[in-house]
Amino acid sequence: MDTNGATTSSAAGGGSTSKSSSKKHSRKPVYSRFTQQELPACKPILTPGLVIATFTIIGIIFIPLGLVSLSASEKVVEIVDRYDESCVPSDYSNDKLKFIQNPSINKSCVRTLTVPKLMKSPVFIYYQLDNYYQNHRRYVKSRSDKQLRSVSDEKSTKDCSPEDKTVDGPIVPCGLVAWSLFNDTYGFSVNSKTIEVNKHDIAWKSDKEHKFGSNVYPKNFQSGGLIGGAKLNSSVPLSKQEDLMVWMRTAALPTFRKLYGKIEQDLQANEKIQVVIQNNYNTYSFSGKKKLVLSTTSWIGGKNDFLGIAYIIVGGLCLFLAVCFILLYVIKPRPLGDPSYLSWNRSPAGHPN
């Protein structure tokens, strides 16, 4: 009978026939707290007491937290040594690029670091690069995770251009990231006694076990016309090449540190450490800095003052506000819920227009 929805509803509302009156009852809404918008709700009222208490509590918790974090960060001993400038022989100081690009020049360089305080084992060795854009779009995309994972996907190198393949076949690992692998090396000795550098367990567990295949071996790597960074031992599977894994976890920011290894012995205060650096990596063309970092850790991680300072600032601000509110409350109290403070009660015209 009904030709469309509109007539259906109208017949129900029209209301003279018996049929429609029965429909009317079914249209009556079901009563529930949801349909009546009466669900239980919590609505804290910001009374002066509550506000002041909240601010005070935040302040009291945050300031000690900040102090503890700051002191933990202070305990971390860190040695940072920039060597890119000083490792260039003085006769090349005007043309560093020529120095670094000439393979026949010996790139060894010896630096001496002084331990300021006792550094408890383990001491982590990092290299830090500045102004190095590992997050550049062209760079970050130029890799093939499939290829790294299994041998069967060796040929999936479509994202890797321009370092995708050579005349002998696909490059494993392909792409700009792997190609530009950092290749400075460091040797440490104290009083001409060599310190062992442990280069195991520096990569992520997931990288070693899942992302880099244990049966994937480097192939055709750094064999093209342009040599980027380090070469890889083609008889070692990728899952054992921890330096590569570390490098291929690309950094989000242009200044970053990457783990080089660990020294598993204590370094005494005022000890002089001799570092023999093979200064191979080219950061001179884009005036990037290279730094060697030795650091211990605490429960908070590395040296990081930010967290502590942030806690202290927020806590201090909260305490300050609490004090302000207390003063305001004491000096100029105001009854709560007084309707005469409502805006329309204050302006007699009553109409904001």
Place this chain on the structure above:
Amino acid sequence: MKRYVYINDNESSHELYCDNRISNRKYTVLNFLPKNLWEQFSRFMNQYFLLIACLQLWSLITPVNPASTWGPLIFIFAVSASKEAWDDYNRYLSDKKANEKLVWVVRQGIRKHIQAQDIHVGNIVWLRENDEVPCDLVLIGTSDPQGLCYVETAALDGETDLKTRVIPSACMGIDFELLHKIKGVIECPNPDKDITRFDANLRLFPPFIDNDVCPLTIKNTILQSCYLRNTEWACGVAVYTGNETKLGMSRGIPEPKLTAMDAMIDKLTGAIFVFQIVVVMVLGIAGNVWKDTEARKQWYVQYPIEGPWYELLVIPLRFELLCSIMIPISIKVSLDLVKSLYAKFIDWDAEMIDYETGIPSHATNTAISEDLGQVEYIMTDKTGTLTENRMIFRRCCISGVFYGNESGDALKDTKLLNAVAGSSPDVVQFLTVMAICNTVVPIKSKTGAISYKAQSQDEDALVNAAAQLHMVYANKNANILEIRFNGSVIKYEVLEILEFTSDRKRMSVVVKDCQNGKIVLLSKGADEAILPFAYVGQQTRTFIEAVEQYAQLGLRTLCLACRELREDEYQEWSLLFKEASSTLVDREWRIAEVCQRLEHDFEVLGVTAIEDRLQDGVPETIETLRKAGINFWMLTGDKQNTAIQIALSCNFISPEPKGQLLLIDGKTEDEVCRSLERVLLTMRITSSEPKDVAFVVDGWALEIALKHYRKAFTELAILSRTAICCRVTPSQKAQLVELLKSCDYRTLAIGDGGNDVRMIQQADIGVGISGREGLQAARAADYSIGKFRFLKRLILVHGRYSYNRTAFLSQYSFYKSLVICFIQIFFSFISGVSGTSLFNSVSLMAYNVFYTSIPVLVSVLDKDLSEGTVMQHPQILFYCQAGRFTVSPPFLAFFLLLYNRASESEYICWMVWSIFVPCNCCVCDHHTCLCLREK
């Protein structure tokens, strides 16, 4: 343009006109996909997202996986497409049901049972009692010997009374058997949607009757979707079929209304788009410069010396894609979702159920709930909206004698009862007019009790009152009326009915007294339509006084009059009337003109006063809403005094010392102009005082003011918080709404009857009261409520909550998109302006959908203040009206907003940086915590 319908001619009209297949479907199975896609893509937002999604397929520039845009895009499209498909499927089902209904149709002279969809124009359709009419028919026969039948038109116009329909005079007396073989031609206009007019002619072919043209009116038709009642059978000729019926033509989808918030969101989207283009251009240039100066030195990036020709475009396009999330893709979907929930909350609200009838409130339009919270002007009808529209005859004045003044009820006034008992001629005449000057149908039940089916509540009240005064309108048999008075039966023959129109403001019947053969014209109507036409020499002063006095009491008045006609005068006029009735063009106007020739020289009999009580809670509702800063205008067809009285009694205007009424009147342009200027001047002076000033204008002055002094009147409209417009026509009501809308006010129109439909449709929000005048208004409206007092809850609770929730949700949508986008932009400065995405595709998608879009939907349950508080302090609505979301110079607001967001994401970005740079050396994660390529 005309169409000629050949009755019972099976061949000729088949090709010309469509068959009776009803189709409300928008799509077919085949065209669904392309048509729906085309419709969805006609929206700018969708085009934009499609462009982005396509660009993402180009792997050189895409920062993220294309799935992060395609996924949501396809999801959004699938949601709206399946909604459309479901609606269309339901329409298809109901069409199918209607089309396959079996009806009796004459084929080759024999009645056959066929499907409704096979009816063709010119077929004769037979209907039984309680059948639904399958298409528009011209009646040619009924079971009633007088050719009458009754139809219920509720589905068409919402009026629940029975209407009489009559067969054309030419078909009168044709034998039942012969109806199968009837031949003829109906000349009728092309299909239109006016359900009150059908100006056609019928000519039957021999042997049925001589070739005489017989005029047809809407009275001779039964329209699609009506029901045949109280009549054993009826048959008619199909004139309009299928989608060309009056109902089919009037269907049609109304223009979707756009809320202020929607407009704001669109504007904001546009502004963000412009901003995005600027950002893209700046970053694009910066990126290209950085590439040429810095990136070439970064040997590990291996930029080729010579790039492809489009190289310069690559970086800007990348940023365009990165920034595309600035415009939230999910906003439309989530807004549609929450809006339908708001509508459901209104439907469900137990406090808005009319317990008298059990009808809950209903939101027909689910998209504009938040506009309810921004209403500034309410235009309200009076009768049936503010009042109950339950008319009770209270007082009368018969030839200068007032009845009912002491007791307040004329029916109990002994003076009147005595006069009736004594058969005082004036009183009898008066009662006769009350009883028969109408279009009421008396229906006798089996017990003998008489009930009346009336279209107008006033007529109902008059007939009932007359019956109580022993003048019982007992029976109507075709043209013969039977009236019982004090035991005697009087019969009248109705010769003509001069129907009521809102222009004429009166209606008349011409009857012939069956006893003495006298022809009398009986009229009733508004005072200004009757009193000026009294015969020369009659003292109308007492009547004018009576009208004034009754109006002061807020009663509705009608003047009753009669005139005896000479036989030849009637005959002469009758011809003119017939001619006018059968014209095809301007019929209404022609008829009015002819009626005018008869309706003069009245002998005014008296004045009736009918009470119409205020609905419960009207004064409180109006007071609360006025406190909420909402301005009220009353637009009524009623008299000025009645309107003012009602306005006073429902807090609409304040009484004298506090309030002031300013009258705009005048008959000529000059008078109106002067009065308008005077009112305007007073209004300007008093606007600063805390005084309630209202202006009153009548339809005539309004017409002039709107036509010639629109500017002054607009200024007045803006200044005045309250106005009463009386004697206005439906189109003037709509014009007033239009006027206020053009001043950028949010208007709400509320009404209950067919005369409010136009204003309801015109207003930003139309509210219909499902009252006694049928459902026409409720049908046309966006919201239908049972009683006026629910308006308070509708606006202050539902409107306000909806507004706040939508405001929060849309602000939040933009906010979360901007935050994540600004993180990307700041990151691009430390990633060599190369367009790297800080987030991977999965995280981005999850952020947009799971982290931010879905959980925030819970905010539709938020109530910032309890319902009680809002009702107590309705002033809180000021903030909604002013528009928390719509701050006046939108661009300034927009950039402030942007600035806030920018500083926030900058902060987040720096925080990320400052935490994670040193973190690189943590033991727990030896490397960058924020990894770019986590897979």
